[in-house]
Amino acid sequence: MPKANRKMKDIEVPGTRQFANRVDEFPDCVDLTLGQPDFETPGPIKEASIDAIRTKSMKYSHNTGLFELREAISDYYKKKYGADYDPNGEVLVTVGGSEGIDGVLRAILDPGDEVIIPAPTYLGYEPIIELSGGVTKFVDMTDTGLIATPELIEDNITEKTKAVLLNYPTNPTGVTYTKEQMDALVEVFRRHDVFIITDEIYGENTLEGDHISLAMYKDIKEKVLVINGLSKSHGMTGWRIGYVTGHRKIMEEVTAVHLYNTICASIPSQYAAIEALRNQLHIPKEMNAEYIRRRDYIYDRLVGMGLEVKKPTGAFYIFPSVEKYGKDSFKFCTNLLETVQLAVVPGRSFSEFGEGHIRLSFACSMKELEEAADRLEKYINILETK
Ligand SMILES: Cc1ncc(COP(=O)(O)O)c(C=O)c1O
Known part of the structure; x- marks a missing residue:
């Protein structure tokens, strides 16, 4: 078979996808790998099209x-x-x-x-x-x-x-x-x-x-x-x-x-x-009000779990350090998924300098976010008592 571009061997499926793709394996999974707003396109925009x-x-x-x-x-x-x-x-x-x-x-x-x-x-x-x-x-x-x-x-x-x-x-x-x-x-x-x-x-x-x-x-x-x-x-x-x-x-x-x-x-x-x-330029402001509510919630929960984390001032992601549980964020995310069925993205997916962190998306419902925080806390408690 003819060969593809040699550079392709260095191009991997992104970490965001790798974990998102595994979500279906766990029927009860909470998925915080999402890189898109959970809000649907507003009606007038659809109508215009x-x-x-x-x-x-x-x-x-x-x-x-x-x-x-x-x-x-x-x-x-x-x-x-x-x-x-x-x-x-x-x-x-x-x-x-x-x-x-x-x-x-x-x-x-x-x-x-x-x-x-x-x-x-x-x-x-x-x-x-x-x-x-x-x-x-x-x-x-x-x-x-x-x-x-x-x-x-x-x-x-x-x-x-x-x-x-x-x-x-x-x-x-x-x-x-x-x-x-x-x-x-x-x-x-x-x-x-x-x-x-x-x-x-x-x-x-x-x-x-x-x-x-x-x-x-x-x-x-x-x-x-x-x-x-x-x-x-x-x-x-x-x-x-x-x-x-x-x-x-x-x-x-x-x-x-x-x-x-x-x-x-x-x-x-x-x-x-x-x-x-x-x-429809008022739309982002409305979404942001909801993101702020969720951001404040998840930030407080992560701090409460003793994780080092910077409060996000934009986008809909939060990036706590989990380094105290080991540097390998891929391993952390795999075990988190398999133990408590919570999908997040390993920091290493965002270059070697993201290692030791995980990315949680808060483009999800408040209920999902609460459940995700509970599961993460449960997993961390397991690690702490090991
Ligand atoms: C920083 C950044 N740039 C660009 C994109 C791609 O955006 P689009 O869906 O408009 O191609 C993304 C999607 O997650 C992103 O996070």
């Missing part, structure tokens, strides 16, 4: 997306962040944030180019970097409070660095950045000729303070590529709508990758996205 299917052309749109959607994205950025992205040439509609990540990385990377990623981090970047011939350079945030500090970034930039990739609010830690912290990072970005890729897909899921988008820093626009989308903000993971914004010079290249990859995003989904951005 249904209406469009009935009344609008369902042929390919422009490669960069329907103009009305690009304009809605551009207006959203202007209103929320004061950013100027021309709907013609600086906004690209993609198939989820995932396709945005793929397009951006493939458009900028030459073989051997390094991408600095503060970690623990989302597991969707490394495989694309590796397949593009690039090199992933995870830098350890565990000694800096899970925050990328200016020193951490600057000390790691070399002549091989092509990009720094940030994700905030951060999956898996729920960390966000203040204006002061972002200002300090931007000082570093101003000094170096590298791209800054910023995955802000959880931007609307900021649970405390305001989201400080890198789109706000107009003087570094030529370096910054912002990835965003509606999956998390509007409970729209299955619609597959994301977008990339950036300076037109580099967006031309990202668009070229996108058009060979997908031609354009799905048209019914693009109409749904227009409704979400034009008339």
Whole structure:
């Protein structure tokens, strides 16, 4: 049989999936591996899409997306962040944030180019970097409070660095950045000729303070590529709508990758996205009120169990340390699942710097969260009395 790309041997099924896939083996399992809102897409968004299917052309749109959607994205950025992205040439509609990540990385990377990623981090970047011939350079945030500090970034930039990739609010830690912290990072970005890729897909899921988008820093626009989308903000993971914004010079290249990859995003989904951005911007706030309630509950329970944990200020994940029970988070999660039927994600799935932690998602009902906390406590009591 002919052989696949040699690099494929290093590409594993993500840890999030590995545990989610085992949930079915345990009929009574509580599943906190979820990476998507438990809220259904709001009715008016669905209706807008249904209406469009009935009344609008369902042929390919422009490669960069329907103009009305690009304009809605551009207006959203202007209103929320004061950013100027021309709907013609600086906004690209993609198939989820995932396709945005793929397009951006493939458009900028030459073989051997390094991408600095503060970690623990989302597991969707490394495989694309590796397949593009690039090199992933995870830098350890565990000694800096899970925050990328200016020193951490600057000390790691070399002549091989092509990009720094940030994700905030951060999956898996729920960390966000203040204006002061972002200002300090931007000082570093101003000094170096590298791209800054910023995955802000959880931007609307900021649970405390305001989201400080890198789109706000107009003087570094030529370096910054912002990835965003509606999956998390509007409970729209299955619609597959994301977008990339950036300076037109580099967006031309990202668009070229996108058009060979997908031609354009799905048209019914693009109409749904227009409704979400034009008339449903109150939705994330409503979801956040619920996430805050759950976050406070699970945080208090984890602290009560004696686990070291940072209170998340964004996204819907919490990332306690379980290191005192052994460094191997995979083993911890496997035993947790098999002993008390609770599925969570091992921290190691989020780079080696996530080791010793577990990720719990609170995108589930309060009842499930309570049951999950009880089971985790039970398991920890078993470990403590061993
Ligand atoms: C940080 C981050 N970026 C991107 C994505 C992918 O988003 P989408 O479903 O829009 O492709 C996810 C999904 O979990 C994520 O956590």
